[in-house]
Amino acid sequence: MAHYRSWCLADYDAVLTEAGDYTEKYFKLQKLFGSFSAIPLPRVPKLTPKAAYPPVRPSLYLPLWDVLAYLNEPVRSHQPINMENLPINNGSGQSYGLILYEKSICSGGRLCAHAHDMAQVFLDETIIGILNENNQNLHIPELRVCRYLRILVENQGRVNFSWQIQNEQKGITGSVSINNSSLEGFTIYSLEMKMSFFERLRSATWRPVPDSHQGPAFYRGTLKAGPSPKDTFLSLLNWNYGFVFINGRNLGRYWNIGPQKTLYLPGAWLHPEDNEVILFEKMMSGSDIESTDKPVL
Secondary structure, eight states: OOOOOOSOOSOTTOSBOTTSOBOHHHHHHHHHHHHHOSSOOOOOOOOOOBOOOOOBOOOEEEEHHHHGGGSSOOEEESSOOOGGGSSOTTTTOOOSSEEEEEEEESOOEEEEEEEESEEEEEETTEEEEEEETTBOEEEEOOOSSOEEEEEEEEOOOOOOSSGGGGGOOOEEEEEEEETTEEOOOEEEEEEOOOHHHHHHHTTSOOEEOOSOOBSSEEEEEEEEOOSSOOBEEEEOTTOOEEEEEETTEEEEEEETTOSOOEEEEOGGGOOSSEEEEEEEESSBOOOOBEEESSOOO
16 A cells, blocks of 8 residues: 555645646747647647536444454564564564554653654543653643553654654654653554455454544445546545545545545546445544536645
8 A cells, every 4th residue: 555645645736736637837838838849749649537526424433442353463562662662564664654552551740751743642532632852741730540551653644854754653763651661572463554454354243333433444435436437636625634545545635624625536446336435533523525527625
């Protein structure tokens, strides 16, 4: 599976869009080159046809916690391990996706952890806060019984230039402590979201989608593309933050704050008629997934 794509899939200064459509810049350059050329420029190829399909309303869902059994065997470690150093993939570690750290705790206090890039912190299945590079501390309320501390960290991408490229390790880097006392004994789950994972997930017992669900979960629906699928653009305005998978392929990341409002879906990724759409929504469930024949960038 390809790595996670950037926040803005289209290059705003390119001569072609991600779908291969011509931009205003293309025609300005065409006019400029034509003024210097001794022969007429060739005619531009026709654009690929686009289509809008019926809305998709996911009917089934699985909370993240129900999905852990369908992941590869977790890593058990004395201390947290960042993605790149996980002893998986024949020793090459984890390159993209998310990583979940789990540890039983019996008291609260000031949690300190260095998370890259964004981490959701849970007690059992209840979110209690967010950690990131600018916020490395969080208050954990006092506990009456022991509970699971769970830290879900997302790799949001890496810089590919400057000296900072040397410091792009993802996940938790360093120790995790409560009231300056280091925690030990972690169970670490790798969520690379490979196609093999979605194949295993088909055998899970999916639940009917409730009216509203808060917290990370997978939502499944069907996109009906007809007998001859064409390119389209997905709109997830009623959803919050997560990733779209089409027939097990990672289409990209969406976020309701923008700037991009639609995701380009190549027709070549679609099967005739029914196509499996799975959202991994990190925050709160939405409703329909719309499609349109024009992008909103």
